[in-house]
Amino acid sequence: MAAGFFTDTTVCIGCKACEVACKEWNQLPDDGFLFTAMSYDNTAALGASTWRHVAFVERPVALSEQLTGLGQFSWLMMSDVCKHCRRAGCLEACPTGAIIRTEHDSVYVQPDVCNGCGYCVTACPFGVIDRREDDGRAWKCTLCYDRLQGDLTPACAKACPTDSIQFGDLDELRQRARRRLAVLHDRGVREAWLYGADAASQPGTGGLNAFFLLVDRPEVYNLPPEPVVPTQRAAGAWGAMAAAALGIAAVALGAVLASRPGRP
Amino acid sequence: MSGSGGDGRYVDPELGLLLGEAASQRIEATSAREVWRDVATSLPAPGEGPTYYDRPVLKEPVWIWSVPVYFWVGGTMGAALTLGGAAQLAGGPELRPLVRRCRWVGAVGGAASAALLVHDLGRPERFHHMLRVFRPTSPMSVGSWVLAGASTLAGAAALLASRRGLLRGAGDLAGLGAALLGLPLAGYTAVLVGNTAVPLWLETRRTLPLLFIASAMGGAASFFDLAPASRPREKRVVRAFGAVGKVVELAAMVAVERQVTRIERVGRPLREGVSGALWSAAKALTVASLGATILPRRTRRAALAAGLLGTAGALALRFAVFHAGKASSRDPRATFDQQRGR
Numbered sequence: 001m002a003a004g005f006f007t008d009t010t011v012c013i014g015c016k017a018c019e020v021a022c023k024e025w026n027q028l029p030d031d032g033f034l035f036t037a038m039s040y041d042n043t044a045a046l047g048a049s050t051w052r053h054v055a056f057v058e059r060p061v062a063l064s065e066q067l068t069g070l071g072q073f074s075w076l077m078m079s080d081v082c083k084h085c086r087r088a089g090c091l092e093a094c095p096t097g098a099i100i101r102t103e104h105d106s107v108y109v110q111p112d113v114c115n116g117c118g119y120c121v122t123a124c125p126f127g128v129i130d131r132r133e134d135d136g137r138a139w140k141c142t143l144c145y146d147r148l149q150g151d152l153t154p155a156c157a158k159a160c161p162t163d164s165i166q167f168g169d170l171d172e173l174r175q176r177a178r179r180r181l182a183v184l185h186d187r188g189v190r191e192a193w194l195y196g197a198d199a200a201s202q203p204g205t206g207g208l209n210a211f212f213l214l215v216d217r218p219e220v221y222n223l224p225p226e227p228v229v230p231t232q233r234a235a236g237a238w239g240a241m242a243a244a245a246l247g248i249a250a251v252a253l254g255a256v257l258a259s260r261p262g263r264p
Numbered sequence: 265m266s267g268s269g270g271d272g273r274y275v276d277p278e279l280g281l282l283l284g285e286a287a288s289q290r291i292e293a294t295s296a297r298e299v300w301r302d303v304a305t306s307l308p309a310p311g312e313g314p315t316y317y318d319r320p321v322l323k324e325p326v327w328i329w330s331v332p333v334y335f336w337v338g339g340t341m342g343a344a345l346t347l348g349g350a351a352q353l354a355g356g357p358e359l360r361p362l363v364r365r366c367r368w369v370g371a372v373g374g375a376a377s378a379a380l381l382v383h384d385l386g387r388p389e390r391f392h393h394m395l396r397v398f399r400p401t402s403p404m405s406v407g408s409w410v411l412a413g414a415s416t417l418a419g420a421a422a423l424l425a426s427r428r429g430l431l432r433g434a435g436d437l438a439g440l441g442a443a444l445l446g447l448p449l450a451g452y453t454a455v456l457v458g459n460t461a462v463p464l465w466l467e468t469r470r471t472l473p474l475l476f477i478a479s480a481m482g483g484a485a486s487f488f489d490l491a492p493a494s495r496p497r498e499k500r501v502v503r504a505f506g507a508v509g510k511v512v513e514l515a516a517m518v519a520v521e522r523q524v525t526r527i528e529r530v531g532r533p534l535r536e537g538v539s540g541a542l543w544s545a546a547k548a549l550t551v552a553s554l555g556a557t558i559l560p561r562r563t564r565r566a567a568l569a570a571g572l573l574g575t576a577g578a579l580a581l582r583f584a585v586f587h588a589g590k591a592s593s594r595d596p597r598a599t600f601d602q603q604r605g606r
Contacts, residue, residue: 029291038317045319049289055316060417090460095388095405097397112289115388115393118326119404122460122593127322134292136386140283159360211514219600226603230459230466231401237458239475245447247512248343248477252350255504256359259497 002105003143004209005157006167006173007079008180009221010192012164014077016055021159022052025144029040041247046080051141052156053080055221063215065188072204078212078221079165081156082107082128082141083196085229090140091232093123093224098138102253105170105209106143114138125204125227126174170209174198177213184213191215204228279349282588293425313600321596322461330380332586335453336579337380337583338411340487341373342450349443352436355501360425362498363439369487370424374415381411403456410452434566450480457589463530463602464592465585468520472585475516479550479578481509486553489567496509499567505556506574510554513581517547520539527606531599533588542584549577551569 022028028049035044039056046053057076066074075139083252091099098113099120108122116136120129129140144154152158157167166173177194184192192203192215196208204227218225271291316319348366370434382391395412399405411469417438424435454476458469458541465472485506493499514545524531533539592598 008550025275025284027275027282027287029286029289036317038319041317041376049286057316092399092401093404093459095397095399095408096393096400097399098558099392106434111394113390114395115390117394117404118384118386119402119456121323122325124323125461127320127461130323131386132289135290137506138386139286139289144285146285152537160501171524187380188367194379196578197286210547217314218315219596220314222319222321222596224599224603225482227461228603230461233469234401234403234455234459237455237473239470240470241448241451241455244451244477247474248346248450248509249350251481251508252505253354255347255501255508256350256354258495258504259355259359261358261497 002170002209003148003168004084004105004170004211005081005167005212006171006177006211007081007144008164008166008177008213009076009078010184010189010213010215012077012079012166013162013164014056014075015161016043016054017161018052018156018165019043019050019054019160021155022141023050025147026051026142031232046128046140047128048130048135048139049240051081051139053190054078055080057216057220059141059216059220061216064190076216076220078214079156080223081210081219082125082143083126083205083211084141084143084209086199086209086259087229087232088205089123089125089229089231090120090129090138093119094239095119102143102145103146104143105147106145106148107140108142108145109140111137111139123230125224125229173211177211180213189215202227204232215246268380269455273488275329292587305586306346308539312597313604315596315600320594321599324593325460325462326386327586328384330383332582333579334377334384335476335586336483337373337377337454338407339450339476339481340578341370341377341418342414342446342448342470343480343484343505343509344369344373344487345414345442345446345475346450347501349446351501352443358495358497359501361495362501364422364425365488365493366424367418367439367442369484370414370418370446372420374411374418377411379416385566393468403452403459406448407452407456410445410448414442414449417442417445426494431441445499451477457585460589461599462593462600463595464524465589466534467530467602468523469525471516471519471523475513475581476517478509478512479581482506482513482550482553482574483509483578485509485557486571489557489571489574492564492567499562503562506570507554507557510550510557510574513550514547514554517543517550517581527598527601529595529601530592532595532598533591534584537587537591539584539588540587540593541578544589546577546584549573549580553577 194210199207394408421439455474556570
């Protein structure tokens with residue numbers, strides 16, 4: 001079964017139960033306690049020991065069909081997570097084979113294999129996977145691989161009180177997302193759209209196994225607008241290298257031949 | 265927040281089992297993450313799109329100084345092995361000393377490269393996992409195999425260079441193999457950085473290989489200039505190889521600069537800050553080294569100057585590209601503008 005998440009940001013209430021459930025279940029350490037002055041977001045970003053992150057956006061823009069006492073204002077919240085891309089930059093970059101595709105179509109880092117080269121960190125177009133200085137290895141969301149072995153829902157989805165995070169079979173999730181989108185459009189929330197739901201809308205990643213329903217541009221949520229797995233464009237770089245390598249071989253031979261006695 | 269919370273997990277091992285997916289994550293300190301390190305460069309100017317509190321959208325590369333130093337060492341040994349192969353094929357007995365020197369540069373450079381790369385790993389004791397699989401989609405995997413092969417062959421070729429008969433033939437065969445692997449070794453690191461999500465590296469992925477390979481030629485010639493050979497023919501070969509390399513390197517630098525003008529934000533690290541200064545320094549040093557190389561009168565002192573300036577220039581170039589990439593990854597607008605094509 002290809003499993004994943006559908007995160008409907010319109011019903012997220014920013015309770016961070018997903019962050020807490022993820023930390024508790026996976027026995028992740030805390031990141032220290034700090035105040036970022038970024039609305040209610042004191043988590044700041046996904047990282048090696050933060051596999052769910054709730055973003056808080058305070059906009060001076062009203063949502064369509066939404067009445068508030070604050071005038072032109074709306075508050076967007078989104079629980080961000082590893083996207084488990086169909087074509088995963090981290091997996092294709094990993095030189096050790098530590099990052100694998102599981103039977104659930106999720107992307108999993110084997111901590112006993114990873115040697116901490118850090119290449120996956122640069123290859124992720126979403127800035128998800130990261131290396132902890134004191135641990136030395138790369139870490140990210142496992143889609144609760146251990147829970148899936150026991151037919152349990154991942155901790156974050158299980159803890160979500162509003163079903164903003166929905167876990168399940170990807171085909172079913174996509175259908176559900178389209179129905180939800182139609183309902184929102186019917187209600188006049190024309191700005192609602194699906195981010196990364198399939199390969200057609202996001203060819204750079206082949207679609208995301210953890211996709212989102214958003215109501216503003218991706219940049220607002222710190223998501224890249226047109227993410228591309230770097231390896232999709234590597235052929236051009238290899239080609240340029242091959243041409244330059246032929247050049248250096250020619251120059252080396254030329255330098256040797258030109259130096260023969262009798263020549264200036 | 266005391267006792268069992270010491271590792272930030274708040275699990276008392278007397279009462280609870282540490283079996284979670286991240287239970288093995290090693291924690292030395294649960295100090296606050298450095299979220300302020302790269303926050304808020306500027307407020308959006310009119311007409312600029314939104315960001316999320318100016319937070320980076322990408323993770324900054326975690327590599328340390330030993331990686332750009334390796335880019336230089338690997339490039340230098342790759343170019344030297346190529347030159348050694350050419351001298352072996354077409355140089356005759358007169359250039360045998362150069363062939364031998366090239367092989368030793370490859371062998372010693374290979375050992376140094378391995379040390380530098382292992383030093384950068386988060387888990388150095390697992391360095392051998394690099395050769396656990398071969399993954400063609402990963403330039404780092406391809407490069408690891410190329411480096412391992414080139415160093416081994418260069419070492420064998422160096423040791424067998426002064427033997428006779430069959431052993432010498434085997435050494436020559438290894439030398440040719442090392443020379444062939446030297447070609448990708450001189451340039452794959454450019455493909456490696458181009459194959460990332462970092463906006464500046466991604467944008468320049470088609471010109472960086474030429475820049476790195478040309479700089480590898482100049483770097484190898486500069487390295488030989490530091491301990492010049494006494495034979496005039498050997499000097500001529502190294503000089504021609506280095507001069508062409510440095511000219512092409514300067515042209516490739518201009519090509520890279522032109523390429524990043526497409527999107528203002530993407531090219532900024534090459535013009536500003538530490539990386540911009542390093543980039544300018546690399547250019548100036550290479551020009552100076554080229555000048556010393558093509559001086560009509562080649563004195564011992566001129567060769568030494570060319571060698572020192574060229575080595576400094578090649579190193580500065582790798583550090584410039586490295587730090588420019590780091591700066592680029594911290595700028596969310598570089599990613600957004602690049603993907604929006606503005």
